[in-house]
Each structure stands twice: as C-alpha cells, then as structure tokens.
Amino acid sequence: MVVELTKAQARRIAVRAQALEADRPADVVDTVRRLTFVKVDPVSAIAPSADVVLWSRLGERYDPAELTRALEVERTLFELDLMVRPMDDLRLFRPSMRDxxxxxxxxxxxxxxxxxxxxxxxxxxxxxxxxxxxxxxxxxxxxxxxxxxxxxxxxxxxxxxxxxxxxxxxxxxxxxxxxxxxxxxxxxxxxQDHLDQADAYRLRNERRLASLGILREGRGSSTPNEPIDTRGIGEPARVDGLPGAWRVDGAALARVDEPLRPRTALLSPLDRLVFDRRRLAELFDVEYVLEMYKPRDQRRWGYWAMPVLHGDRLVGKVDATADRAEGVLRVDAIHEDEPFTPEVVEAVFAELDSLAGWLGLEIRGRGVGLA
Missing domain, CATH: 1.10.10 (Arc Repressor Mutant, subunit A)
Known part of the structure; x- marks a missing residue:
C-alpha cells in the first residue's frame, strides 16, 4: 500500500529525522547515531562543518572537545572516509572492507x-x-x-x-x-561481529533512510561517497504535487500527523537536510547553491551562506564569517527567501547570538538589516 503524504507532512518527517526539533539530542554520540554520520570538511568560514552541524543540534552546550574525546579516547565514534560515524555502525562496513x-x-x-x-x-x-x-x-x-x-x-x-x-x-x-x-x-x-554483505548493505541503507526520513526511490546520494539505495526498504510513498515514487522510514510514519515542535536553526551548507539540492527544491520549494567556488561578484548569498530553518520551512540564508583575529562574528547579510515575520527576525537574531556565544565572538554587522 502506497502512503499518500502532503508536502508539509514530508517536511516534518525530514526535519524530525535530522534532529532539528525543539527537543534536542542528548549529546554528541546520540546526535551522530541519529544522523548516521557527520561529514568532516576543512572549510572553516564559521567553524569546521562537523562542529557547525553538531552545534545546530545541541546548541551552545556543544563542546568540540566532546567530539574529540568520543573519537580518540572513548572510541564511541570513528572516522571513515572523512565521515564521523557511531562505532556501533562499524559492523555495517566490515563486509564491504573485506571485498x-x-x-x-x-x-x-x-x-x-x-x-x-x-x-x-x-x-x-x-x-x-x-x-x-x-x-x-x-x-x-x-x-x-x-x-x-x-x-x-x-x-x-x-x-x-x-x-x-x-x-x-x-x-x-x-x-x-x-x-x-x-x-x-x-x-x-x-x-568479531560479522554480517554478510547483503545484510550489511540493507542495514546501512535502512539507517540512512531513517536519518533522512524520506527520499526518492532508487539509488541516489546523500553526500559524496555515500550513495543510498532505497529500493525495497521503508514504505512506498507519494508526495502530493510531486511526480514519481518515494520511500519513507516506517518509524517516521507513526508520528506523521504529530505536530512538529518547531525551532529556528542555522545550518551548515553541508548539512544533510539541505545537501540533496533536488530534494530540497521539491520538498521545501527552495533553491540553494554553495557559492564558495564562485567569483565574489557572481555570488547571490555569500561564500558560506547558512540556510535558515524555521519550523519545517527554509526561510532564508545568513552570510556570516567568523573573524577570530578581530574577535567578531561578521554578519554581512541576512537574505529572505520568504518575508520574515517579527517572530522569525527575533528567532534568527537569537540563533546568531547563540552562535556568537558558542564561538566566543562578538557580533558585528547586526545593523545590516534584512536583504
């Protein structure tokens, strides 16, 4: 039986799967388990992308030293192929390593x-x-x-x-x-915990679907080097107004009509909620391109523009840079994808305050207004 979903339901599933509700994860390891992996990337316009991803879930209580401790001391996380992963998932990669x-x-x-x-x-x-x-x-x-x-x-x-x-x-x-x-x-x-190749492949795909909630049916990519094959896993679904077949995590369907506990979040451009640009355009009706490789005069939003999530909508982008030499978080522009209400304006600046506090910087450029 094919599940019929509205776009709003699909968005709620996606946001909830990515741990971006008001109820935050317990800690770093819990967050990585829910996301299945966090990409390691050297670009640090604000902070390393992995740290920004974890901050956006955990808030100011996130300490990068906790990530280091989990990786290097406690061994509850491990790094493979430039992805931080829960150590519990190592068994899902062992069969492919042998081959x-x-x-x-x-x-x-x-x-x-x-x-x-x-x-x-x-x-x-x-x-x-x-x-x-x-x-x-x-x-x-x-x-x-x-x-x-x-x-x-x-x-x-x-x-x-x-x-x-x-x-x-x-x-x-x-x-x-x-x-x-x-x-x-x-x-x-x-x-010592060995799975055969077929079981490990299926379990990896099920984990990745659960971490994103809903995906197109077929073999796609959630991030470089991490293809997801959704054929035969989850539940078949159709999304109102969108052609083609989707697959949705079965556990997510149990809460599909439960109201989202919304909050506002500033996301890394490499965040998995926004990484799949086709899915982003279809479910969230938003266009986004990472412009760091474009000449300055061809950028619309900025070098490392951070998408702004408000509830189940992506409503804008923040062009900001951490200038540690000056001790400031420089906010060059705040772009609206849809008109900001006073509530959204207040929430965005509250997140910027939180980001600056976490970085130990002062905000400069708050008077730029909304672009």
Missing part, C-alpha cells in the same frame, strides 16, 4: 605496491599513530590522477588501507589525520 576495492585499477595499484604497503604497516606497527607526512613514500608505481591526489602516494595508500580495514584514523593533530593499525583503534568486540 574492497572493486575497481581493477585501484586493486592493480595496490598489488603493484605490495612492498610499499608492507612498509607503511610495519612503520605504523612500530611507531603509530602517525600523520601521513611522517611516513616514507617507497612506492614502486606512483598514483596517477587528473585531480589533487596525483602522486599523493602515501595518502592514497593509507586511504586504501583504511577502506580495506587494515588501518584506521586514530585521531587528528592540527587537523591532520593520525593513522594507526585498525586493531588498535576499533574495539575487539565489534571486530
């Missing part, structure tokens, strides 16, 4: 550099954890690429070994990953 890589070119490069691979593992055994810069490049065949990874042999081999489950990210130093043997990073109990 990685699938591409002949990558497999051939690893095999041609078997001595290089052994050198890295021996060095980590004796001296790990270490950053890539402290590991020797003894490759026989260089990694060739038209992109920025060309001839980045140590980094490429480490990432291959990570995806195979041989090494793992043990922590970070000044933003750089520290590498160690996987057996020293991953809890032994989880290492």
């Amino acid at each position: 990685w890589p699938r591409h002949d070119r990558t497999r051939g490069w690893i095999e041609a550099n078997s001595s290089f691979r052994s050198d890295l593992l021996l060095r980590l055994t004796a001296h790990g954890p270490l950053p890539a810069t402290e590991l020797p490049d003894t490759s026989v065949v260089a990694w060739s690429s038209t992109g920025w990874t060309n001839d980045k042999n140590v980094q490429t081999m480490l990432e291959c070994l990570m995806m195979r489950g041989d090494v793992a990210v043990a922590g970070r130093r000044d933003g750089a990953r520290l590498w160690d043997l996987a057996e020293r990073v991953y809890p032994e109990a989880l290492e």
Whole structure:
C-alpha cells in the first residue's frame, strides 16, 4: 500500500529525522547515531562543518572537545572516509572492507605496491599513530590522477588501507589525520561481529533512510561517497504535487500527523537536510547553491551562506564569517527567501547570538538589516 503524504507532512518527517526539533539530542554520540554520520570538511568560514552541524543540534552546550574525546579516547565514534560515524555502525562496513576495492585499477595499484604497503604497516606497527607526512613514500608505481591526489602516494595508500580495514584514523593533530593499525583503534568486540554483505548493505541503507526520513526511490546520494539505495526498504510513498515514487522510514510514519515542535536553526551548507539540492527544491520549494567556488561578484548569498530553518520551512540564508583575529562574528547579510515575520527576525537574531556565544565572538554587522 502506497502512503499518500502532503508536502508539509514530508517536511516534518525530514526535519524530525535530522534532529532539528525543539527537543534536542542528548549529546554528541546520540546526535551522530541519529544522523548516521557527520561529514568532516576543512572549510572553516564559521567553524569546521562537523562542529557547525553538531552545534545546530545541541546548541551552545556543544563542546568540540566532546567530539574529540568520543573519537580518540572513548572510541564511541570513528572516522571513515572523512565521515564521523557511531562505532556501533562499524559492523555495517566490515563486509564491504573485506571485498574492497572493486575497481581493477585501484586493486592493480595496490598489488603493484605490495612492498610499499608492507612498509607503511610495519612503520605504523612500530611507531603509530602517525600523520601521513611522517611516513616514507617507497612506492614502486606512483598514483596517477587528473585531480589533487596525483602522486599523493602515501595518502592514497593509507586511504586504501583504511577502506580495506587494515588501518584506521586514530585521531587528528592540527587537523591532520593520525593513522594507526585498525586493531588498535576499533574495539575487539565489534571486530568479531560479522554480517554478510547483503545484510550489511540493507542495514546501512535502512539507517540512512531513517536519518533522512524520506527520499526518492532508487539509488541516489546523500553526500559524496555515500550513495543510498532505497529500493525495497521503508514504505512506498507519494508526495502530493510531486511526480514519481518515494520511500519513507516506517518509524517516521507513526508520528506523521504529530505536530512538529518547531525551532529556528542555522545550518551548515553541508548539512544533510539541505545537501540533496533536488530534494530540497521539491520538498521545501527552495533553491540553494554553495557559492564558495564562485567569483565574489557572481555570488547571490555569500561564500558560506547558512540556510535558515524555521519550523519545517527554509526561510532564508545568513552570510556570516567568523573573524577570530578581530574577535567578531561578521554578519554581512541576512537574505529572505520568504518575508520574515517579527517572530522569525527575533528567532534568527537569537540563533546568531547563540552562535556568537558558542564561538566566543562578538557580533558585528547586526545593523545590516534584512536583504
């Protein structure tokens, strides 16, 4: 039976799934479990994107040191492929690690550099954890690429070994990953919990659908390197006014008519609520493009414009930058996607106050008004 949903119902499902209601998650680990992963990205116009994502859920009580502790001390979270994930989910990746890589070119490069691979593992055994810069490049065949990874042999081999489950990210130093043997990073109990490939694939997709609530039916992408295959999972659905088939998380349907406990949130441009631009346009009737790669004179909203969520609507964007040298959160513009009510204006500035307080900065530019 196909579930019939209005756009408002679909939006409520999406917002609730992303932990953006007034009832906030308990802590960092709880947040990451609900989101399934948080992307690590070096861009820090406000703060690192992962920190902004967690702040937008937890508020000013979020302390980045809590994330570091969960990753490096408690091992309740782990980093894989530039995503922070709950350690409970490691078992969902182990089957694919045993079968990685699938591409002949990558497999051939690893095999041609078997001595290089052994050198890295021996060095980590004796001296790990270490950053890539402290590991020797003894490759026989260089990694060739038209992109920025060309001839980045140590980094490429480490990432291959990570995806195979041989090494793992043990922590970070000044933003750089520290590498160690996987057996020293991953809890032994989880290492013994094996699923077959088909079950792990299905469970990963179910987890990702639950974290987003509702998605188009088929195989798409919720973030780079993380495709979601919604075929055969969740419940089939149609959304009023939108063509095509959708899949919705079954647990979310139990609350589909429950009123949302709304709040206002400033989101990272890499936040998963807004990352899928087609879904964003269809469910929220909003256009959004990350403009950091555009020339300044071609930007409409700003270098790192933060989407503004109010209840189940995306109502605008805030163009802001953290200037730590000056000790200020510089607000250059607040753009309205739909006319702001006095309530929305007050809520947006309250979130800016919260963001500035969390960053330990003073707001400058509040007098710019609304664009």
